[in-house]
Amino acid sequence: MITRAECESLDDKDPLRAFRDEFRLPPGVVYLLGNSLGALPKRTPERVAHTVETEWGRDLTASWNKAGWWDLPQTTGDRIAPLIGAGPGQVIAGDSTSVNIFKAVSAALPLRPGRRVIVSDLDNFSTDRYVVEGIAKTMGYEVREIGWGEGAPGLDEALGDDVACVLLSHVDYRTGARHDMASVTARVHAAGAIMIWDLCHSAGAMPVDVGEADFAVGCTYKYLNGGPGAPAYLYVAPRHQEVVQNAICGWHGHAAPFAFEPYYRPAAGVRRFATGSPPVLAYAALNASLDIWERVDLERLREKSLALTSLFIELVDELAPASRSGLTLVTPRDPERRGSQVSYRHPEGYPIVRALADRGVIADYREPELVRFGFAALYLRHVDVYDAATALAEVIESEPWRDERYRQRLTVT
Ligand SMILES: Cc1ncc(COP(=O)(O)O)c(C=O)c1O
Numbered sequence: 001m002i003t004r005a006e007c008e009s010l011d012d013k014d015p016l017r018a019f020r021d022e023f024r025l026p027p028g029v030v031y032l033l034g035n036s037l038g039a040l041p042k043r044t045p046e047r048v049a050h051t052v053e054t055e056w057g058r059d060l061t062a063s064w065n066k067a068g069w070w071d072l073p074q075t076t077g078d079r080i081a082p083l084i085g086a087g088p089g090q091v092i093a094g095d096s097t098s099v100n101i102f103k104a105v106s107a108a109l110p111l112r113p114g115r116r117v118i119v120s121d122l123d124n125f126s127t128d129r130y131v132v133e134g135i136a137k138t139m140g141y142e143v144r145e146i147g148w149g150e151g152a153p154g155l156d157e158a159l160g161d162d163v164a165c166v167l168l169s170h171v172d173y174r175t176g177a178r179h180d181m182a183s184v185t186a187r188v189h190a191a192g193a194i195m196i197w198d199l200c201h202s203a204g205a206m207p208v209d210v211g212e213a214d215f216a217v218g219c220t221y222k223y224l225n226g227g228p229g230a231p232a233y234l235y236v237a238p239r240h241q242e243v244v245q246n247a248i249c250g251w252h253g254h255a256a257p258f259a260f261e262p263y264y265r266p267a268a269g270v271r272r273f274a275t276g277s278p279p280v281l282a283y284a285a286l287n288a289s290l291d292i293w294e295r296v297d298l299e300r301l302r303e304k305s306l307a308l309t310s311l312f313i314e315l316v317d318e319l320a321p322a323s324r325s326g327l328t329l330v331t332p333r334d335p336e337r338r339g340s341q342v343s344y345r346h347p348e349g350y351p352i353v354r355a356l357a358d359r360g361v362i363a364d365y366r367e368p369e370l371v372r373f374g375f376a377a378l379y380l381r382h383v384d385v386y387d388a389a390t391a392l393a394e395v396i397e398s399e400p401w402r403d404e405r406y407r408q409r410l411t412v413t
C-alpha cells in the first residue's frame with residue numbers, strides 16, 4: 001500500500017500544487033465538499049470589499065456604467081464559457097441553476113412543436129426533476145422517466161418522435177457516474193429532440209465541452225468557488241439564440257431596457273435570458289475566483305482529479321474492505337466513467353459522516369445511505385486523500401452509530 005510519505009512526494013511533483021495557496025482552508029481540516037460549496041479564494045474578500053466600499057459606497061449608481069455592473073451577466077458568462085467549451089456571447093451568468101433549468105426547458109419546448117414529452121432522469125438532482133415536473137403540469141407536457149439503476153428504462157427506449165427535449169446531469173450528484181456528453185447529445189439529436197445538460201458537478205472538475213448541445217446550465221458555487229448562492233449560468237447554442245423565447249422575460253433582457261417600452265422586445269443573443277437586477281456583490285465574489293480559473297489547465301486538473309479519486313478508492317479497498325467495513329463503492333471504478341467524487345453506500349452512512357467531521361474530514365451524506373467525498377483537485381493534496389481514507393477506516397472501526405450524538409440529523413445534511 002502507498003505510504004503517506006509517498007503521497008507527500010506525489011504532492012511535491014504536482015504541477016497544480018501552487019493553486020492550493022490561493023485558497024483559504026481551515027487548518028487541520030480535510031475538506032472533501034468542494035462538490036457542494038467550493039473553498040474561499042484568498043482574493044475574494046478584498047474584491048467584494050472593493051465593490052462594497054468603492055463601487056457602491058463611493059460611486060453609487062455611476063457604477064452601473066463605470067464599474068460594468070449592467071454587463072455583469074454577459075462579461076461573467078464570457079469568463080465561464082471556456083470552462084464548458086463555449087465561446088463568447090454564448091453564456092449568461094445569473095439566477096440560480098433551478099431558474100436557468102426553467103428558462104432552458106421552457107425555451108426548448110417550442111422549438112419542437114407537436115412533441116409533448118420531456119425526458120427526465122429519475123436519479124437526477126431533486127431540483128432538476130421538480131422544475132421539469134412544474135413545467136409539465138403548468139404547460140401541459142408529459143414527463144418520461146429514465147434512470148441509471150438496474151432495470152430502469154434507458155435513454156434509447158425513452159426516445160421517440162414525441163420527445164421534445166431531454167434534461168440530464170453530466171455527472172450524477174450521488175454516484176459521481178459520468179455520461180459521455182457527445183454521444184448522448186448525438187443520440188438525442190438523432191431522435192429529433194433538444195439536449196439540455198446540467199453541468200453542476202462537472203464544470204471546474206474537468207474539461208467540459210458543450211459541443212452540439214442545445215442548452216446547458218450549471219452553478220458556480222461548487223468546483224468554481226463563486227461562494228454560497230453564487231450566480232449560476234446558462235449556455236444557449238448560437239443557432240437558437242435569435243429564435244428562442246425567455247419565459248421570464250424581464251427588463252434586463254429587453255432590447256432597449258431604458259426605453260421602458262410597454263411591450264417586450266428581446267435583446268440580441270444570449271442577453272435575452274437576463275431577467276432582473278443582478279446581485280452585484282455575488283458577481284464580485286465569482287469574478288475573483290474566475291481570476292484563478294482562467295489560469296487553470298483543465299486537462300491537468302482532470303489528470304489530478306482522477307489520480308486523487310483512484311487513490312482514494314485504492315486506499316479504502318485496502319484499509320476498509322467491503323467485507324470488514326460494510327462500505328459498497330457506488331462510483332464507477334473505470335476512471336473514464338467517473339466525475340470527481342467517490343461515494344460509498346453504508347447502512348450507517350449518516351453517523352459515519354458526522355464522526356468524520358469530528359476528526360476534521362468533511363464529507364456529506366445523501367439518501368439513500370450514501371457517504372459522499374468530493375475531490376476538488378485545485379486545492380486538495382494526495383496526503384489529504386491518505387488522511388481521509390485512514391480516518392474513514394478508523395471511524396468505521398469505532399462504530400459511531402452507537403453514539404446518539406452522531407445520529408441526530410442537522411437541517412442541512
Ligand atoms: C445537479 C444539480 N443541479 C442543481 C443544483 C442546485 O440548483 P440551485 O443552484 O438552484 O440551488 C444542484 C445542487 O445544489 C445540483 O447538484
Ligand SMILES: Nc1c(O)cccc1C(=O)C[C@H](N)C(=O)O
Pocket residue numbers: 035036037125173412
Ligand atoms: N446548493 C446547496 C445549497 O443551497 C444548500 C446545501 C447544499 C447545496 C448543494 O449544492 C448540494 C449539492 N448540489 C449536492 O450535490 O447535493
